[in-house]
Amino acid sequence: MKLRNQLKAAIRSLGKNKMRTFLTMLGIIIGVASVIAMLAIGQGSKESIQKQIANLGTNLLTVFPSASMTGGVRMEAGSSVKLTMDDYKAVASRCPAVLYSTPTVRTSGQLIASGQNWRTTVWGVYPDYFNIRNLDIDKGAVFTLNDDRTASKVCVIGQTVNKYLFGEGQDPTGRIIRINKIPFQVIGLIAAKGQNAWGQDQDDIVIAPFNTVQVRMMTVTYIQSIMLSATSETMIPEATDEVTQVLKERHRLGPSEDPDFSIRSQADISSAATATSSILTALLASIASISLLVGGIGIMNIMLVSVTERTREIGIRMGVGARGRDVLLQFLIEALMISLIGGLLGVGLGIIASGVIASIMSWPVTITVQSIVLSFLFSTAIGIFFGWYPARKAASLNPIDALRYE
Amino acid sequence: MGDLEVHALRGINMDVHKSDFIAIMGKSGSGKSTFMNIAGCLDVPTKGEYMLDNVDVGKLNKDQLAHLRNKKIGFVFQSFNLLSRTSALENVELPLMYNSKVSSKEMKERSINALESVGLADRSHHLPSQLSGGEQQRVAIARALVNNPVVILADEPTGNLDTRTSVEVMSIFQKLNTQGITVIIVTHEPDIAAYTNRNVTFRDGRIQKDFIVEKPRNAATELLTMPVLTEEETI
Numbered sequence: 218m219k220l221r222n223q224l225k226a227a228i229r230s231l232g233k234n235k236m237r238t239f240l241t242m243l244g245i246i247i248g249v250a251s252v253i254a255m256l257a258i259g260q261g262s263k264e265s266i267q268k269q270i271a272n273l274g275t276n277l278l279t280v281f282p283s284a285s286m287t288g289g290v291r292m293e294a295g296s297s298v299k300l301t302m303d304d305y306k307a308v309a310s311r312c313p314a315v316l317y318s319t320p321t322v323r324t325s326g327q328l329i330a331s332g333q334n335w336r337t338t339v340w341g342v343y344p345d346y347f348n349i350r351n352l353d354i355d356k357g358a359v360f361t362l363n364d365d366r367t368a369s370k371v372c373v374i375g376q377t378v379n380k381y382l383f384g385e386g387q388d389p390t391g392r393i394i395r396i397n398k399i400p401f402q403v404i405g406l407i408a409a410k411g412q413n414a415w416g417q418d419q420d421d422i423v424i425a426p427f428n429t430v431q432v433r434m435m436t437v438t439y440i441q442s443i444m445l446s447a448t449s450e451t452m453i454p455e456a457t458d459e460v461t462q463v464l465k466e467r468h469r470l471g472p473s474e475d476p477d478f479s480i481r482s483q484a485d486i487s488s489a490a491t492a493t494s495s496i497l498t499a500l501l502a503s504i505a506s507i508s509l510l511v512g513g514i515g516i517m518n519i520m521l522v523s524v525t526e527r528t529r530e531i532g533i534r535m536g537v538g539a540r541g542r543d544v545l546l547q548f549l550i551e552a553l554m555i556s557l558i559g560g561l562l563g564v565g566l567g568i569i570a571s572g573v574i575a576s577i578m579s580w581p582v583t584i585t586v587q588s589i590v591l592s593f594l595f596s597t598a599i600g601i602f603f604g605w606y607p608a609r610k611a612a613s614l615n616p617i618d619a620l621r622y623e
Numbered sequence: 624m625g626d627l628e629v630h631a632l633r634g635i636n637m638d639v640h641k642s643d644f645i646a647i648m649g650k651s652g653s654g655k656s657t658f659m660n661i662a663g664c665l666d667v668p669t670k671g672e673y674m675l676d677n678v679d680v681g682k683l684n685k686d687q688l689a690h691l692r693n694k695k696i697g698f699v700f701q702s703f704n705l706l707s708r709t710s711a712l713e714n715v716e717l718p719l720m721y722n723s724k725v726s727s728k729e730m731k732e733r734s735i736n737a738l739e740s741v742g743l744a745d746r747s748h749h750l751p752s753q754l755s756g757g758e759q760q761r762v763a764i765a766r767a768l769v770n771n772p773v774v775i776l777a778d779e780p781t782g783n784l785d786t787r788t789s790v791e792v793m794s795i796f797q798k799l800n801t802q803g804i805t806v807i808i809v810t811h812e813p814d815i816a817a818y819t820n821r822n823v824t825f826r827d828g829r830i831q832k833d834f835i836v837e838k839p840r841n842a843a844t845e846l847l848t849m850p851v852l853t854e855e856e857t858i
């Protein structure tokens with residue numbers, strides 16, 4: 218039988234039971250649509266995480282003091298060994314693959330200005346910090362190394378802090394903030410950064426000269442971490458090696474001994490975050506695929522009913538010369554048509570649903586061509602897979618038995 | 624438990640020649656339909672051989688049987704067996720659908736011709752449910768002859784029809800027979816068998832009688848003198 222006639226026959230027989238065909242198709246439509254929507258949500262969140270991480274500076278490295286082994290007991294991170302200013306100076310001077318570097322300390326600060334109260338994290342860093350983190354200045358300027366040397370009581374604030382202390386859009390430069398009762402002069406406002414990959418507000422921050430925070434606010438001598446940037450992204454391993462070597466030497470550790478510090482690169486964090494979101498995507502998509510599978514079982518069910526109902530028709534067709542494969546093809550084409558049309562409508566519905574999710578939930582949503590092709594192919598495969606058994610059953614009928622069937 | 628073995632046919636030895644017009648007669652259950660199914664390549668005998676055009680049908684596989692049914696045989700089923708919700712024309716087209724050598728245009732032409740030859744050209748777009756029993760039987764005959772078969776097999780083609788319609792159907796068969804097509808029908812009525820050239824009577828799966836009809840009746844001429852009481856009139 219010619220393909221064109223097969224298609225016509227399939228359309229006609231599906232058209233005879235419009236409601237049934239539609240309901241069967243609905244299983245596939247919903248399955249494909251949910252696969253597309255889930256992949257779009259997964260892909261969207263993955264991309265936004267990647268973008269935010271890139272935003273953070275991709276060649277950023279952070280050195281933390283790490284738990285050391287004392288007598289076989291692993292100590293809490295940072296509890297015993299501290300990084301010192303001399304460690305920092307050695308790293309800054311002896312590592313050619315390091316471009317910018319800064320010691321950092323962090324403390325929480327109670328901020329009071331113009332009668333407003335706000336609690337946030339206060340960072341003590343060198344001006345290089347702004348280069349490492351790709352921070353731009355909206356108004357005013359960054360403090361200088363001279364401010365650090367003299368432990369000047371100046372600071373740069375983020376947009377969120379500005380909003381709660383002075384009001385959104387206000388110019389805070391020149392104003393005074395009392396941080397833990399110490400008066401600081403605001404000399405700059407950082408350009409908005411938004412949320413980071415973990416949903417933290419990166420604009421809720423106060424940055425002051427390192428010495429000011431370390432000596433005046435915290436009165437400690439250690440540093441909490443060293444942040445640095447490699448000269449380029451490809452130099453990250455190089456920079457890591459150099460820093461490791463310098464610090465091991467300073468901490469009198471042999472080359473084979475475990476370091477008492479850890480170096481975390483942005484790439485590590487980024488790949489961890491991406492892996493997490495990939496797992497999430499896979500999970501969402503596989504849950505959605507189950508509904509597609511259920512849709513496939515629906516096709517099989519209806520096709521089996523259809524074969525039984527149409528046993529006589531099959532007998533007549535075979536009686537006038539249809540071969541087994543003609544009958545097989547006829548039923549397979551019907552199953553395929555349900556899944557193909559269902560797949561197409563499902564793609565449409567999936568795109569619409571993704572758009573609705575994006576606008577109502579304001580989630581990042583990205584529809585990729587691969588996801589459309591994938592789910593469409595998947596639905597086609599399901600049509601063939603679940604259509605095969607009923608079609609095979611129809612084709613294997615004996616003409617004389619089929620004709621006798623009541 | 625256990626099916627009783629039924630020997631529907633046994634020891635049948637029968638030659639059918641080209642252009643024969645045969646009526647198979649016999650009591651119910653005597654094996655007439657079984658014989659027709661084997662002759663029509665719908666079924667194969669458990670023992671014995673059936674030669675059609677020098678081909679041993681028993682040795683053919685399913686696809687080859689389908690091919691034979693499609694090319695050489697026109698079968699008119701006892702209960703019409705038209706596809707419901709499918710127009711008369713498309714029902715007639717069905718055998719040609721499975722013949723890849725026939726173009727759509729030729730398919731349509733031949734089907735309309737077949738419908739014309741059974742006098743139903745004007746009803747081609749009607750569904751079986753919109754046709755009378757006689758008309759459905761004629762559609763079934765049109766479907767059987769559309770592929771230019773060498774033999775037409777009709778199992779009780781007049782079983783459900785009134786006298787006049789039966790004679791009409793017989794006149795169609797007579798016409799086809801004069802064109803050189805072998806026709807075999809099953810009938811219970813000696814009146815109907817009288818229109819054929821040869822009568823074969825079955826009994827318990829065996830041939831009881833097989834004789835040539837000396838002077839077959841002519842359906843076409845009889846129709847001219849018959850009172851007209853067809854469904855067309857009574858609508």
Ligand SMILES: Nc1ncnc2c1ncn2[C@@H]1O[C@H](COP(=O)(O)OP(=O)(O)OP(=O)(O)O)[C@@H](O)[C@H]1O
Binds near residue numbers: 629631649650654655
């Ligand atoms: N599928 C089958 N299984 C078992 N026995 C069958 C089957 N088909 C027919 N028979 C038996 O074979 C015998 C011949 O049946 P067949 O249908 O050929 O009779 P028939 O001459 O056509 O009768 P009728 O005039 O009633 O149509 C009967 O005894 C019947 O019961």
Ligand SMILES: [Mg+2]
Binds near residue numbers: 655657
């Ligand atoms: Mg019978």
